[in-house]
Amino acid sequence: MPTYNPPLRDMQFVMHEVLNVVDELKEIPRHADVDTDTLNAVIEEGGKFASQVLQPLNLSGDTEGCVLDKTTHEVKTPTGFKDAYAQYVEGGWAALSCDPEYGGQGLPIVANQCVYEMLNSANQAWTMYPGLSHGAYEALHAHGTPEQKKKYLPKLTSGEWTGSMCLTEPHCGTDLGLLRSKAEPVGDGTYKITGNKIFISAGEHDMASNILHLVLARLPDAPKGSKGISLFLVPKFHVNDDESLGERNPVFCTGLEHKMGIHGNSTAQLSLEGAVGTLVGEPNKGLQAMFVMMNAARLGVGNQSLGLTEVAYQNALIYAKDRLQMRSLSGPKAKDQPADPIIVHPDVRKMLLTAKAYAEGGRAMSIYCAMLLDKALYHPDEKVRKDSDELVALLTPIVKAFLTDNGFAATNHAMQVFGGHGYIHETGMEQYVRDARINMIYEGTNTVQSLDLLGRKILGNQGATLKKFGKLIAALVQEEGVNEKMSEFINPLGYLADQMTKFTTEIGFKGFINPDEVGGASVDYLRVAGHLVFGYFFARMASVALKKQAEGSTDPFYTAKLQTARFYFARLFPETASLMRTARSGVANLLETDEALA
Amino acid sequence: MPTYNPPLRDMQFVMHEVLNVVDELKEIPRHADVDTDTLNAVIEEGGKFASQVLQPLNLSGDTEGCVLDKTTHEVKTPTGFKDAYAQYVEGGWAALSCDPEYGGQGLPIVANQCVYEMLNSANQAWTMYPGLSHGAYEALHAHGTPEQKKKYLPKLTSGEWTGSMCLTEPHCGTDLGLLRSKAEPVGDGTYKITGNKIFISAGEHDMASNILHLVLARLPDAPKGSKGISLFLVPKFHVNDDESLGERNPVFCTGLEHKMGIHGNSTAQLSLEGAVGTLVGEPNKGLQAMFVMMNAARLGVGNQSLGLTEVAYQNALIYAKDRLQMRSLSGPKAKDQPADPIIVHPDVRKMLLTAKAYAEGGRAMSIYCAMLLDKALYHPDEKVRKDSDELVALLTPIVKAFLTDNGFAATNHAMQVFGGHGYIHETGMEQYVRDARINMIYEGTNTVQSLDLLGRKILGNQGATLKKFGKLIAALVQEEGVNEKMSEFINPLGYLADQMTKFTTEIGFKGFINPDEVGGASVDYLRVAGHLVFGYFFARMASVALKKQAEGSTDPFYTAKLQTARFYFARLFPETASLMRTARSGVANLLETDEALA
Structure with a gap:
């Protein structure tokens, strides 16, 4: 089985000796206090988590893969993945470079970059779960309404919930202008979304209690092509006002792809059957938000x-x-x-x-x-x-x-x-x-x-x-x-x-x-x-x-x-x-x- | 599932319009009668066999793989492989370019080359079984004793038996000079061979009634390094004088490798436990024979x-x-x-x-x-x-x-x-x-x-x-x-x-x-x-x-x-x-x- 030794010295060389990141960060008020020791400590701890917790699960995760229960639509990830994720959340790693306003640690992206390199070395398939979540965090942080941010960002920041990007459909990947999923306004500000998505990485799994799907779909009478696509937030479980989880939303995993690699990540086919979501960003400008x-x-x-x-x-x-x-x-x-x-x-x-x-x-x-x-x-x-x-x-x-x-x-x-x-x-x-x-x-x-x-x-x-x-x-x-x-x-x-x-x-x-x-x-x-x-x-x-x-x-x-x-x-x-x-x-x-x- | 259309026109172009192989073959007495129509007919039929019989088994063979029964040491190849091989033997494909003296059809290697390209297009993993056999045929044909040729070549030619090349050991692949398998003379002209071989393609399977292993091993007092290696023929089943199969020789498959690809081919770990074999070529000159x-x-x-x-x-x-x-x-x-x-x-x-x-x-x-x-x-x-x-x-x-x-x-x-x-x-x-x-x-x-x-x-x-x-x-x-x-x-x-x-x-x-x-x-x-x-x-x-x-x-x-x-x-x-x-x-x-x- 492979081993992994975090390349801390080379990361430190690049950060401190080549790019002088601490000096550069001093010009940015919110990062002015970040010093060499802090960055070194973060990557050292990140390296330990990667090499000690994730690396041992990489080969076994590949062998075991993910399993879908077709009656419950639930996906079981490889042995150890869920526990490792709990440790990740517990260690505050999900929150590392997130906005303190939503519970993040507010560290610079430079730190996150180094940590993620090591997570990927140790276990790419596992790292895609928090990786996709972080992408969803960024899209919501940039384009979500104040209500959406308040309701969803703290749990995405902590990592208690994860996110997914639902773009691809069987007939369109690169050419999102062709997509067919539909969003019907319910009248209360929400939308019922119907369609089939494929290749949704981390689209269904057992590692978090809720999954926030960011879904591209078309509003009624939307212009054809890529200028008629809107972005919606579709939670796996609705979230009550007291932040407890409510009803299951009908966004179901109907199949997992058999892939060449990244077996430990669940690549889901998702069926949205009138799943209720809220608009992220402006109508018909979903691609900008998704970008x-x-x-x-x-x-x-x-x-x-x-x-x-x-x-x-x-x-x-x-x-x-x-x-x-x-x-x-x-x-x-x-x-x-x-x-x-x-x-x-x-x-x-x-x-x-x-x-x-x-x-x-x-x-x-x-x-x-x-x-x-x-x-x-x-x-x-x-x-x-x-x-x-x-x-x-x-x-x-x-x-x-x-x-x-x-x-x-x-x-x-x-x-x-x-x-x-x-x-x-x-x-x-x-x-x-x-x-x-x-x-x-x-x-x-x-x-x-x-x-x-x-x-x-x-x-x-x-x-x-x-x-x-x-x-x-x-x-x-x-x-x-x-x-x-x-x-x-x-x-x-x-x-x-x-x-x-x-x-x-x-x-x-x-x-x-x-x-x-x-x-x-x-x-x-x-x-x-x-x-x-x-x-x-x-x-x-x-x-x-x-x-x-x-x-x-x-x-x-x-x-x-x-x-x-x-x-x-x-x-x-x-x-x-x-x-x-x-x-x-x-x-x-x-x-x-x-x-x-x- | 992929499809396959034999590239007959391009093969004909190369053979007949670029290389003029028929004219070249006319200079070779045993191939002087080979004409354009014969070559075209062979590749056309070969293409049919490849596309109709082998191609449909390629993806399923990859999914299914080979299975070893650890108690009997027998290997089951993917569904359909055995039947396809029976058709291959029946169609005379194994004998295509073999020596007529041993039942071969005596066609030029040019024909075999084209047929094998198509077999490989259709199903590389399957084609390795007859491919390795043909290599064994060539080594025996070049270096076998008259007795060995008489006893083994007809069945290798027809394809009823297959062959394997047993070179690699856990600690040596490229550097065969390091190999450790031993051959002890029994005194009756045969040798008892002991050792462990790995990565033996087509080393054990259920497609033929006998397997002729060509095994590299060291004689007692052989010089060190690559100049002390001899080649032995070790049949899975001994062959009686009446050509019927005799006792099982102790050359056992103890494991199959889990590989990146060619899942349909059995990559065997073989344990030779005093398996009885005969020398092929001269003592200590096994590498030349194997070459x-x-x-x-x-x-x-x-x-x-x-x-x-x-x-x-x-x-x-x-x-x-x-x-x-x-x-x-x-x-x-x-x-x-x-x-x-x-x-x-x-x-x-x-x-x-x-x-x-x-x-x-x-x-x-x-x-x-x-x-x-x-x-x-x-x-x-x-x-x-x-x-x-x-x-x-x-x-x-x-x-x-x-x-x-x-x-x-x-x-x-x-x-x-x-x-x-x-x-x-x-x-x-x-x-x-x-x-x-x-x-x-x-x-x-x-x-x-x-x-x-x-x-x-x-x-x-x-x-x-x-x-x-x-x-x-x-x-x-x-x-x-x-x-x-x-x-x-x-x-x-x-x-x-x-x-x-x-x-x-x-x-x-x-x-x-x-x-x-x-x-x-x-x-x-x-x-x-x-x-x-x-x-x-x-x-x-x-x-x-x-x-x-x-x-x-x-x-x-x-x-x-x-x-x-x-x-x-x-x-x-x-x-x-x-x-x-x-x-x-x-x-x-x-x-x-x-x-x-x-």
Whole structure:
């Protein structure tokens, strides 16, 4: 069975040495008191919960799965899940970064980001239950009426109740404009909702006493398409004025999906049979309200793959040092053993370092995004709020798609290090691959993310936000340009940043003439953008490590960081050369293929 | 549930229009009578068997899996597997390319290659049972004593009995030199074999009345390491002189692995408890004897992924035309529908075309290799036999690794086209991904293949065999160099062929100084070599298609082939640019990482 060791040192490095989050948070009144010790204590305790409580349930949860009782419509989660959730609520983890007005601890999102990475490493399927709840919390917090907030937010904050996102229907996922669920006004301000939803993660379970479903449906006479969709709050059990639970609402789980992975999470088919709900946000503007939840969820999905990347890497590393097989090509290394540990082989190291670099780059980028979210929400300067919001909007599709593509590659590499043993369920490595696979699909496929990035976030404002990020890179290049030790990192980064401007303009121009050109380039473009961001953070991390060494530090952590950055620029970053070439090849080689795809 | 339509037209195109196999076979006396109609009839019937008998058992076989009765040590295969196997034997499929001396039909390996591709498309897990048997047939045919051949080959040929390859032990897979199973001479020419084997595909099942295990073990006083391993034939049931089955031999299945995929195949843990066997080949030269089987198996594994690539592509194509979701970026295409079919989206096409190009390139390469095997075995000219043997030895690790890496990418793309529905078991798409994953591991991991290619097959003879393949490319470039319509295919191919020589020399030189440099470059090198081979075959196929069109053909098949070739060169082939860059980055960025991998 896999093990898990929370990467506290690397999180602390990113927070305190690279991003200086405590200083940044000091500018935000509600986080001004957050200090290094507090953040370190939170992640240390979070790491204990993840590794001691959740990790032991991951493999068994996969084996056991969820079970639906078709007569009661109740779902039993795998053994131990319910108890672990009770401990989670008891420990106050659900409330960590929630609003104190509703009982939250009010800690910055940066803290939550690190804790969630560890929960995901330990058990992605389990973590989806509180993860979806937190998304529901955010949507209600942003768009709920004062009555809804008062009635529901405290229990979502504490975690006593959970939430779900009910978007998908059998005939529509990406294209929510097609959805058919109906909401009929009852006349008392409530609505009766009827329809069938599928793929509802954490849609039914036995871990909390109530579930608050956020449901997309159409009002009578709503405009067609995506402009006629409204958002409703549909509780599993109605809530009485004294906060006790009332009648069961007819929103029933009618089936659970048999999936490739995340078996421990119940993926429910829900039948709404005149279930009573209340409107969240304005009529016909449900998608806007839901987008709050979806943006958070997209960063959350990237974080799931970051977690899997880290834990898969850790276990592959242990195995590579332990497994004796063949000799090094340059002569025996473990002469007293019958064979060398497989970590002597260059390609085994390449697979390990790929996973490690993806984890470390992803961690830096994700914590950076969390810090931007903290600023976007509560920084006193409006311009900082706006800039932060725009930057995180730009980075969100990259986090979602780049980190999940990387996570799939990384978990596959980690599994490959195990050879045939990686294919066996009991080692736990193939589960990481199966679990990681969904992250490339849900909350908007990675193709959809690439169109969001290139079409909306970049070309949609003539590259203005991209230029903001470009300025950060330019500043770093200028600062470090004369530092010879940094040249191996700064040169390729600066070169790609220069190319990126031209590359973007080119595609923008082609897309202006033929919009399909954007769709023909976007997936490759997103990966190039991902490397630009990773390159920026690896250069910053390398710069910090070099400074520490110059100051006399002999901590092997900094040597390790430099080795990983060097590997990253030499072995992963050059992928951009081919990606730019294929992205530039034009859409005709995809669209003029009717006979080939006949 | 997925469907499957045998790609007969494309197989016929490769065999008859590109490779002219009938003409090539005319030079081989035992195949001189094989004509186009015979080959077409064989693959047509094979396709029917695959699509009608095996395909319907694929998803159910995955769901049901194999069950071991721990008291009897007998394994029950999924419902329908045994009946399908009886039909397979009855239809004479097992005997297709076997030696007529032992009851075989004596058809060329080219025919078997096409049939096996289709069997693999329909049901990889099932196909492994006859596949392993055929490997055992080949090893016995090459290395068995006359008595062994007489006693066992007829039943292996007919398929009444099956075979297995018993190599792996818990502590050794790649490094067979470490194996511990022991063989004690009894004194009557037989041996008592004791040991534990794991990961034995088709190692125990209910589909045949007897199983012939080919077992690697050590004789007393055998030299240490890989030079002290001998090969033994250990039947599940002893065979009496009258060919009836005798006593049960103590080779027992003690467990079945729980695997990521290929659930329909029984992956057995075998305990040999003084099981009686006979020596195959010479003492201590078991690895050489087993290599016959392993080389065939490596081509067979590439063929498994080719099969999965094709069937996954077919189903994704159907879905992409059927699923309505969003509008084309360049305006609605299906105006009478609520949304466009997703095939209008450039990236969906890219995913489909990637799978299609990998299937078609893989098919051409695999049939070519089969033809080389036919020549290597029975061509009357010794030089042709030798050249063919060397060329297929060069191509074998490429087929194994390149086709299985491609197959994993292709099945993942096909699954991605299904969006969330691809993650659901019942659509069958995620099974293709899980099944395809093992192909990158077993019969020598893809890293091992890359070392075999670069270290042994290329640098081992100073690039002599590679030069032979290079001559084929040079001839094509010369022939087509003046044909303007071919320039989009020939130019990049010729350019890569030129670079390849320099690239190989460089690595060879670095490897001479530090052997680890070979291990640091080999995986990227193999993918470049794979594209060189695919590029060659796509150029040849494009050349044929252009000629047919010049002759007046309006068959959309040729238009399709040109579109696929164009896509291949524009979108997949350019990967070589990055691969050469990373391969050239040197092994230091992998090996000087002790702190990073601490």
